[in-house]
Amino acid sequence: MIVNNLPALIVVVPLFGTYLTLMLGVKHRKSSSKIALVSTGLLVVFTGFLAAMVAKNGEVFYHFGGWNPPWGIEFVIDRISAFFLLIVSSIGFLIVVFGSGTLESEVKPKIIHYYYALFLVLIASLIAISASNDIFNIYVFLEISSVAAAALVAVQGNKLSIEASVKYLILSTLGSGAFLFAIANIYMVTGHLNLSFIASKLPEAFSLYPLNVLASLGLVLVGLTIKAALYPLHVWLPDAHGSAPTTSSAILSGLVVKVYIIVFIKIIFRVLPPEYLNKVPLEFSLLLMSTLGIFIGSILAMRQKDIKKMLAYSTVAQVGYIFLGIGLLTYNGLIGSLLHILNHAIMKSMLFLSAGIIIKLTGRRRVDSLNGIGRVYPLPMIAFSLGALSMVGIPPLNGFVSKWYLGLGALDGGQVFYVIVLLVSSFLNGLYYLPIVIRAFFGPDSGIQKPESLSVGVSLSLIILSVSTVFFGFFSSIPLEYLAPAVSALFGL
């Protein structure tokens, strides 16, 4: 019975965890982190099982309440969404493991159970967005995720984070408004909300009402790129990710911006008929925006003095990479961007977590004040350096693999220019990441006398993340082979 209902359970488990944290957290504050730990841990097991099931038997369909589509809500878990579900649950679990050791220092103990409740709601919404095949269902969870994410930014309640949260909330509402408008247009011309049914009706609708379909595509593009922070719609991201508590920054940068990209991939590749992809100016706008994003994100990251702000601007550049791979519209390009979703989730959450723990232990946030920290706190700084090197794309770390496939994708599309973009931007990444690493290990003494010890959760999550950075560099064939059939099906190969 559990196996049949797994697609529903992966949403229900974190939601149930939310209720438990809220109910038990009032009396037993300590319990909330354990509940979060258990529910995300369960999620890892469930999503892992689902991913194996999808690999064995093909796509998993789930019809809520026994109502068949197009009437009921349908969850379809294919390889791409199973892949992303596994990323969400494992990174979410590691962030909770990390938070169990340090969260009290950043969030008031009185509201810690609210924090975990929001965190679990966010996880549930991310999972539902990537699993759902119903476009209105996706919209509802999109809104849940934007409220939860904005609340996770505002949770510290200081000036900066409240301001960032207002900005984030208003812009992401704009994004979901555009997305809802797109749904209205699509529903108007196709009469369906289920993505598979829309896909079957769209060719006819396109010939009858081309304007509506084009308008909805444009609105989907704008709505989802605001939420995924693709340049020039990234303005909310640096403030929000830079001023949030460590664990929030990690989940926002590592997972939340990616889920919108997954929705975008679903709509562009599964719904839109392939022969229409070339009729809309999608390729051009995506490539232009992502190239600008890669460069301007990196250049702005270089100018930042605050380490978390720097990491946030680097996310803008990395989102550019992912959209570049989509915009190339080639097999290897899409593989590259999906791999980059995995690799960036690992790298960026590791970078944010290690930067956060360094800020907590030393009180230093400025990029130029981290001299000699690596000798005092080796583990966080080694994790940070691994993440930084992987960002630059140094083999054999995982960041190299995804850039390699993005480059191959560009060559397949005959667009050598984007290979140069990748190379130059790797150089730019090196310019702002490497000085930190060099200063931390070879700089003058930090002046910190007796280092505090790291808690078990912090060390454990940083070690697992560092190991997986190296692991997915050497064994990139594991995600690659998992994704290959799904991606080749999307391109009709």
Add this chain to the structure above:
Amino acid sequence: MFDFVKLWDNSFYAMAIILFLIGFWVMLTHSNLIKKVIGMNIMETAIFLFFVAIGYVNQGSAPILGREGVTFVNPLPSALILTGIVVSVSITAFALALIIKLHSYYGTVDADEIAQLRRISDDSE
């Protein structure tokens, strides 16, 4: 020649798009955060109007089964928009709560003034 009859037939959609643009304009050009929230609401209401108008059938009645010879309106868009309204209310409430907090810090709800105050405090550090 511009087809006015067609425009009149689709006046719901035209109104919805005009409202959407008004809301969008208010949201992007006004620096007062309360006005931004109002603009956000106008924009969302416009989308709701657009969505509900899809289900409208001229002279249609409520879709209650068991009656012969009556045209029904499509109830699905209205049902969906109920969800949309709930979402929009909760986002408005949350945004206003955050703005109250900002007002208690800065004594203003104007985004430009807040940015200015922040710049002053950044310089003095």
